[in-house]
Amino acid sequence: MRPTRLTVSPYKASSTSRWVVDGLKKNGRRQRKFFPTRIAAESFKRNAETRLIREGQAAMHVPEKLRIEAVGCAARLKAVGKTLTDATDHYLAHIATVAGSCALSALVPQFLAAMKALDARERYRKTGFDGCFRDRFGFR
Secondary structure, eight states: OOOOOOEEEEOOSOSSOOEEEEEEEETTEEEEEEESSHHHHHHHHHHHHHHHHHHHHHHHTSOHHHHHHHHHHHHHHHTTTOOHHHHHHHHHHHHHHHHTOOOHHHHHHHHHHHHHHTTOOHHHHHHHHHHHHHHHHTOO
16 A cells, blocks of 8 residues: 655636645545645645654554454444444443443342331331332333
């Protein structure tokens, strides 16, 4: 793959945007940016080249196995209209939810202690727990 070369050229087709920066790519497609002055175009070009170098160097530090895995995962997610960021956000939310769960055997004493703290009668504590249990797990 050949390196990206940005060029600043005069643009005669517009009366307001006299200069164009060409050579940019976004999602594999050609992009051009238009500017009213050559100074603005040159400044954008320098910033874009710096960003390309910085991001290119960062990409070189990604292990090959991770790059291959990311490409494969991105292709699988594209089939359902999602991105790696979407998948990561969903998975992290899932992990946070699972980390907050506990076993029923640990929950029962907490529930009974909370009922006792509310001065609930013994019968209410029993039926309250049974009702919760039935509703939660679909028992009748």
